[in-house]
Amino acid sequence: MTEFKNLNSDELEDLKNELIKRYDEFKTLGIQLDMTRGKPCPKQLDLSLDMLKCANEKHFLAQDGTDCRNYGGLDGIPEAKDLFSSFLGVTPSEIIVGGNASLNMMNDTFVTAMLHGIDSENPPWIKLPQIKFICPSPGYDRHFSICEHLNIEMIPIGMDEHGPDMDTVEQLVKQDENIKGIWCVPMYSNPTGAVYSDEVIERLAGMETKAKDFRIFCDNAYTVHHLADNPPVQKNFLSACKESGNPERVFIFGSTSKVTFAGAGVGMMAGSEKNMALMKKHLAFQSIGPDKINQLRHVLFFKDMDGINAHMKKHREIIKPKFDAVQGILEKEIGALNIAKWSNPKGGYFISLDTQEGCAKKIAQMASEAGLKLTPAGATYPLKKNPVDCNIRIAPTFPPLEDIELAMELLAICIQLVAIDKIGSSSG
Amino acid sequence: MTEFKNLNSDELEDLKNELIKRYDEFKTLGIQLDMTRGKPCPKQLDLSLDMLKCANEKHFLAQDGTDCRNYGGLDGIPEAKDLFSSFLGVTPSEIIVGGNASLNMMNDTFVTAMLHGIDSENPPWIKLPQIKFICPSPGYDRHFSICEHLNIEMIPIGMDEHGPDMDTVEQLVKQDENIKGIWCVPMYSNPTGAVYSDEVIERLAGMETKAKDFRIFCDNAYTVHHLADNPPVQKNFLSACKESGNPERVFIFGSTSKVTFAGAGVGMMAGSEKNMALMKKHLAFQSIGPDKINQLRHVLFFKDMDGINAHMKKHREIIKPKFDAVQGILEKEIGALNIAKWSNPKGGYFISLDTQEGCAKKIAQMASEAGLKLTPAGATYPLKKNPVDCNIRIAPTFPPLEDIELAMELLAICIQLVAIDKIGSSSG
Numbered sequence: 001m002t003e004f005k006n007l008n009s010d011e012l013e014d015l016k017n018e019l020i021k022r023y024d025e026f027k028t029l030g031i032q033l034d035m036t037r038g039k040p041c042p043k044q045l046d047l048s049l050d051m052l053k054c055a056n057e058k059h060f061l062a063q064d065g066t067d068c069r070n071y072g073g074l075d076g077i078p079e080a081k082d083l084f085s086s087f088l089g090v091t092p093s094e095i096i097v098g099g100n101a102s103l104n105m106m107n108d109t110f111v112t113a114m115l116h117g118i119d120s121e122n123p124p125w126i127k128l129p130q131i132k133f134i135c136p137s138p139g140y141d142r143h144f145s146i147c148e149h150l151n152i153e154m155i156p157i158g159m160d161e162h163g164p165d166m167d168t169v170e171q172l173v174k175q176d177e178n179i180k181g182i183w184c185v186p187m188y189s190n191p192t193g194a195v196y197s198d199e200v201i202e203r204l205a206g207m208e209t210k211a212k213d214f215r216i217f218c219d220n221a222y223t224v225h226h227l228a229d230n231p232p233v234q235k236n237f238l239s240a241c242k243e244s245g246n247p248e249r250v251f252i253f254g255s256t257s258k259v260t261f262a263g264a265g266v267g268m269m270a271g272s273e274k275n276m277a278l279m280k281k282h283l284a285f286q287s288i289g290p291d292k293i294n295q296l297r298h299v300l301f302f303k304d305m306d307g308i309n310a311h312m313k314k315h316r317e318i319i320k321p322k323f324d325a326v327q328g329i330l331e332k333e334i335g336a337l338n339i340a341k342w343s344n345p346k347g348g349y350f351i352s353l354d355t356q357e358g359c360a361k362k363i364a365q366m367a368s369e370a371g372l373k374l375t376p377a378g379a380t381y382p383l384k385k386n387p388v389d390c391n392i393r394i395a396p397t398f399p400p401l402e403d404i405e406l407a408m409e410l411l412a413i414c415i416q417l418v419a420i421d422k423i424g425s426s427s428g
Numbered sequence: 429m430t431e432f433k434n435l436n437s438d439e440l441e442d443l444k445n446e447l448i449k450r451y452d453e454f455k456t457l458g459i460q461l462d463m464t465r466g467k468p469c470p471k472q473l474d475l476s477l478d479m480l481k482c483a484n485e486k487h488f489l490a491q492d493g494t495d496c497r498n499y500g501g502l503d504g505i506p507e508a509k510d511l512f513s514s515f516l517g518v519t520p521s522e523i524i525v526g527g528n529a530s531l532n533m534m535n536d537t538f539v540t541a542m543l544h545g546i547d548s549e550n551p552p553w554i555k556l557p558q559i560k561f562i563c564p565s566p567g568y569d570r571h572f573s574i575c576e577h578l579n580i581e582m583i584p585i586g587m588d589e590h591g592p593d594m595d596t597v598e599q600l601v602k603q604d605e606n607i608k609g610i611w612c613v614p615m616y617s618n619p620t621g622a623v624y625s626d627e628v629i630e631r632l633a634g635m636e637t638k639a640k641d642f643r644i645f646c647d648n649a650y651t652v653h654h655l656a657d658n659p660p661v662q663k664n665f666l667s668a669c670k671e672s673g674n675p676e677r678v679f680i681f682g683s684t685s686k687v688t689f690a691g692a693g694v695g696m697m698a699g700s701e702k703n704m705a706l707m708k709k710h711l712a713f714q715s716i717g718p719d720k721i722n723q724l725r726h727v728l729f730f731k732d733m734d735g736i737n738a739h740m741k742k743h744r745e746i747i748k749p750k751f752d753a754v755q756g757i758l759e760k761e762i763g764a765l766n767i768a769k770w771s772n773p774k775g776g777y778f779i780s781l782d783t784q785e786g787c788a789k790k791i792a793q794m795a796s797e798a799g800l801k802l803t804p805a806g807a808t809y810p811l812k813k814n815p816v817d818c819n820i821r822i823a824p825t826f827p828p829l830e831d832i833e834l835a836m837e838l839l840a841i842c843i844q845l846v847a848i849d850k851i852g853s854s855s856g
Contacts (some may be wrong), residue, residue, distance in 0.1 A: 037499065044499040051487040052721070057477040069473040069689040071465065100719040111539055115554075115578065126543075126554060149713035150543065189664035257716075261497040264721035285577035286535040288570075288685075291528040292721065293480070326653050338851075395459040 001336040004423055013050050018422045019413050023370060026410050033407045038190070038349035039398040040262055043318050047311060048260040050312055054300035057406055064221050068292035075280055080266065080295035086305045088220060088254050089236040090270040096279060101292045102255040102365040104268035106145050106217060109269070112282050113180070113215070114150055119248065119278065122213040125180060134182035135173065136164035138352060138380035138391045140190040142218065143183045147382070154382035157180070163200035170207045179212040181217055187234055188222040191352040191380055191393040193345025196330040198235040205237065206244035214243070216250040223254060224312045227320050228346040236264045238270065247272040256298060258349065259308065259315075276306050326351050333412030339419040342394070351382075351394040359418045360389045366414040429764040432851055444848050447841050451798060454838050459799040461835045466777035467826040471746050474753050475739060476688040482728035483721045496720035503708055503715040503719065508694065508723035514733045515663040516648060516682050518669050518698040524707060530683040530695035534645060535574050537679055537697070540590070541608070541643070542578055547676065547706065550641040553608060562600065562610035564592035566780060566808035566819045568618040571611045571647065575810070582810035583607070587620055591628035591676055598635045605638040609645055615662055616650040618782040619808055619821040621773025626663040634672035636759040644669075651682060652740045653746050666698065675700040684726060686735065687743075688778065750824040753832045754779050763838030767847040770822070779822040780808075787846045788817045794842040800835050828831045 002010060005097070049264040051209040060068050075081070076097025085095045098105050109118075114131075116122045125131045126191070135148050147154050155172065158165045173179050186196040218237045220414055241249045248271070256265035269279070296364055302308050330342055330353075342353040355363055358370070360377035367374055375393040378386040394411075431439060488496050490505040504525025513523045526533050538545075545552045553559045563573050565584040575582050583600065586593045591614070602606050609634070614624040622813035631805075632644055646665045655687070669677040678701070697707070730736050751773070758770055758781075770781040778847075783791055787806035797800055805855040806814040824832055 008676050040500050042495060042498075044487075045495065048497075049488075052484050052488075056480050060473075060477075067470060067473065067691075069476075069691055071685075072689040073691070089539050101716055111543070115539070115542065145713050149710070149783065155626050261664070261721060262499040263497055263501070263717060264719045282577070285573050288529055289691060291722065292690045293689060294722070327823075355585075404513075 002336075003222065003336070003338050004419060012420060012423065016417065019417050019420070023366070023410075023413050023417065026370040026413070027422045029371070031403075031410075033372045033403050033405060035395050035399060035404075035407060036373050036375045037398070038248045038258075038395045040258055040315075041318065041398045041400070044315055044397070047314050048185065048301065050300035051260055052295055055297040059300065060293065060296070062292065062296060065289070068296045069098055069290050073241060073289045073292050074275070074283055074287065075270075076290060077292050077295050077299075079299045083299050083302065083304065083308075084254070084266070084268045085270070086368045087223065087308065088252050090238055090252070093273050094238065094276060095268055095270045097269045097274055097290065097295055100191070100264055100267060100268065100294070101257065102143060102219070102221070102269065105267050105314060106143070106219065106253055106285075108286070109217070109279065110146055110152075111277065112389060113213075115343070116282060118180075118213050118215055122298060124383045128178065130178055134164075134169055134179060136183065136189070136226075137382060138185055138191055138386070138393070139183060140219065140386070141218070141375075144382045152197065156382050159194055160276050162196050163189070163194055163196035166200055166203045170198050172204065173209045173211070175210060179209070180211050180213060181215040182396060184216055184218045184237075186218060186237060187220060187232075187346025188345055190348065191343075191350035191391075193343045193348050193350065195232045195234060195353065196347065200239050201235045202244070205240035205249060207247060211315060214249060218250050218252045220252050220254045221258070222348040224260060224308055225315070225349065226312065226347040227316055231347060238272070242272070249358060250411075251275065253255065259311065260298060260301070264294065266295055267315040321398045322401055322404050323351065325401055326394055326396050326408050329405060329408035330412060333409065334415055337416070340415050345407045349397055351396060351397060353392045353394055355390050355392065356417060356419060356422060357388045359415075359422060360386065361393050362418045362421075363411070363414045364392060366417065367411055368401055370410055370414075372410050374411075429762075429823075430848060431766050436604055437452050438604060439790075440848060440851070444845065447845050447848070451841050453795070454798040454841070455798070456681050457628060459831075459834060461800045461827055461836075463827060463832075463835060464801050464803045465822050465826070466686075468686055469746065469826045469828070471610065471794050472743055473689060474823070477740050479688055479725055479729035483725040487728065488724070490720065490724060496724045497771060499716050501717045501720050502711055502715065503704070504696075504718060505720050505723050505727075507727045508740050511727050511730065511736075512682070512694070512696045513698070515651065515736065516668055516680050516696065518680070518700045521701050522666065522704060523696055523698045524584070524704055524711070525718065525723055526695045526697065528692055528695060528722070530647070530649070530681040530697065531570060533540065533695050533697045534571070534647065535716050536711075536714070537645070537707065538574055538578055538580075540707065546643055548582065554853065556606065557631045557691070558606055560604065560607045562592075562597060562607060563786050563810045564611065564617070566612060566619055566814070566821070568647065569803075569807045569812070572810045584810050585615065587622055589620075591617070591622055591624035594628055594631045594635075598631065601635060601637045601639070603638060609639070609643040612644055612646045612665075613649060613650060614646060614665060615660075616653060616773055616776025617821075618649065618776065619778035620773075621771045621776050621778065621780065622791070623660045623662060623774065626644060629663045629665055630672070633668035633674060633677060642677060646678050646680045648682045649686070649743065650776040652736055653686060653743070653777065654740065654775040655744055656789075657736065659775060660732055666700070676703050687813075688726060688729070689737065689776060692722065694723055701725070745827045750827075750832050751779065753829060754822055754824050754836050756781060757833060757836035758840060759787070759835065762843055765844070765847070770842050777825055779824060781820045781822055783818050783820065784847060784850060785816045785818050787843075787850060788814065788820050790846045791839070791842045792820060792850075794845065795839055798838055800838050802839075812849060
């Protein structure tokens with residue numbers, strides 16, 4: 001492999017023709033690969049099938065005697081609060097265990113802030129002329145969609161392997177009282193895999209904010225989703241906020257969507273007791289209570305955090321080879337070409353690939369025409385607009401290993417062809 | 429039994445002393461009876477225990493091949509849409525099958541109307557100075573709480589056995605564009621048991637409204653919850669709205685909370701295809717999808733509407749004797765006294781008891797002091813304020829039959845004592 005800049009125009013032309021030939025071969029294969037979403041594969045879902053037997057005709061009472069089949073229990077059954085507070089690193093009085101999705105809880109929290117205010121001292125956000133949110137990018141498209149839907153202005157902020165660009169964040173939030181919060185995925189950030197450093201977490205927890213009701217929306221979606229032997233140990237966001245004297249600053253969200261069943265897991269949110277009391281007050285108007293049977297099912301299946309961690313090791317055995325395949329093929333095909341770089345995450349669900357500027361959309365388009373669907377280029381940026389058009393999110397968990405190998409070979413061909421075209425158009 | 433007005437003051441004094449003696453005996457019993465909420469009893473919940481086996485390691489795919497364990501399926505799996513569209517009397521394209529509670533869906537629909545508008549032609553309700561809702565009363569406290577939470581002004585409207593006072597409703601909605609809707613429980617209304625007549629449904633569907641985006645929030649919570657042999661057949665609200673040229677006027681809500689498990693059932697909402705498309709558009713920002721495994725579980729358990737109807741007959745066998753006990757004991761104890769009247773519903777979950785004016789709170793207080801908790805008097809009115817203080821909601825389903833007999837005897841004693849006091853205070 002030789003960097004393109006070191007090839008003369010004939011060599012480049014030969015390479016291009018060879019790549020086009022390979023690309024056309026892919027087209028004739030008629031493959032249909034979907035790597036758009038971070039979905040668990042069937043084998044991963046099989047790991048939790050025994051959970052379906054766990055709540056049954058003999059076992060439907062919670063440990064406090066609550067009949068999980070009946071109404072009640074707004075914030076979850078006690079044993080679910082015990083287990084999942086360990087999961088999120090908080091106490092049982094600092095958690096609400098909910099329905100099947102944390103995304104609903106995130107949206108509900110935003111809606112509460114909009115209509116009622118996020119605390120009792122400050123006005124509902126909807127009363128203000130314009131609310132803004134800081135959105136470290138690339139990030140999770142569904143976080144940004146919640147803001148978009150609520151007409152919240154998003155301020156994209158760069159990310160590196162330690163988290164968001166804190167100098168810029170601190171400068172912005174100090175000055176603008178309309179900036180009411182920031183989205184964070186501190187562990188194995190979606191899609192870059194970044195693990196926020198303790199310093200970043202402490203700066204976010206302690207920074208001066210012009211808005212008195214500034215909130216960190218911390219989506220801890222991948223808190224136990226390790227791919228490496230010695231997973232990083234991270235400062236807990238709520239502890240950091242308490243230590244900084246800002247105990248109400250953070251809401252932490254999590255779920256078992258990528259632990260048990262993506263469609264039938266348990267969602268949860270955590271925060272200071274004061275924050276939880278406020279959310280429960282509002283929740284009481286909206287809900288009679290979550291599906292307690294499904295909470296019981298989860299607790300009976302896992303028993304404790306050791307159970308969850310052992311279970312996650314089985315997930316890792318299934319998906320690690322897929323992540324390795326992406327790394328291996330990209331490295332083999334384009335590793336020496338200096339036309340793209342990609343993350344090598346220690347956990348989570350994604351590999352983030354950065355192309356040359358202005359190339360990502362074209363690459364995704366080419367791949368799609370040959371049968372490989374990728375998350376739309378730009379989807380990981382607010383309003384789906386990446387101004388420099390350079391990011392592609394690769395979701396390796398769902399497809400079978402052999403499909404991933406095919407898909408990455410095809411992707412590498414597309415990356416090269418678009419890079420060669422870029423040389424042609426800039427020199428032409 | 430002689431009406432109190434036909435007793436001389438000595439006879440009244442003797443009766444009072446006798447009642448006080450009986451009341452005090454109750455107090456010494458130290459009973460603890462809770463008839464506050466319309467909850468199914470454990471025997472009712474037992475009826476659905478086999479459902480917990482229905483989705484299992486062999487059966488987790490929907491009929492279209494969807495893996496119910498994974499993400500996706502915003503509006504429900506096809507077989508759940510089939511079954512529950514029959515349940516609500518609509519077509520599968522007119523329903524969204526959701527999570528474990530229709531109350532959340534009702535609240536979400538209000539929030540959508542507030543923040544985004546309930547159609548694409550009219551402004552979000554929050555942009556208007558004051559939204560008002562018509563609340564037939566007595567009604568369901570949780571409906572009124574949703575309005576209260578969203579600062580929607582409630583206009584109480586009287587009810588009779590055929591539904592709300594339509595002359596008043598028509599007059600109000602014709603004049604006031606801030607009246608954006610009405611709450612309705614058309615079948616076995618909570619708490620009166622009223623079954624809306626077809627004429628009332630047709631008038632609601634067709635009436636002239638000043639607000640262009642007027643909506644009927646129809647909570648069909650008791651659509652299959654019959655207590656009589658020949659249940660009433662009711663005009664479908666969506667059909668009526670279509671026939672009147674107002675297809676978008678109604679949202680219909682329902683759930684299996686009182687069919688399978690109150691805490692782990694399936695909620696649903698229905699309406700015109702246009703309304704469902706709008707709700708799905710908003711839902712896509714808030715949710716990845718409902719618990720499809722629980723939907724599958726329900727469909728496998730019931731198979732079809734015959735399955736649901738057969739199941740509801742078993743519920744009836746359990747709860748009908750409890751309703752009969754309430755009727756029987758009240759009739760025996762105070763039937764001839766003309767100091768209270770109560771409903772004799774053909775279905776649903778409640779008996780509504782009307783006392784003399786200004787007496788309900790005192791009666792509930794006396795009953796509570798002797799160990800019988802009733803739904804707080806007035807709870808069935810907007811802002812929990814019944815201006816004439818005359819309504820008590822009796823929820824007979826949860827307690828065992830022998831407790832109900834005790835409870836009604838105690839209640840009858842309290843009703844008489846308060847009535848005697850009322851004579852004393854008005855003549856004194």
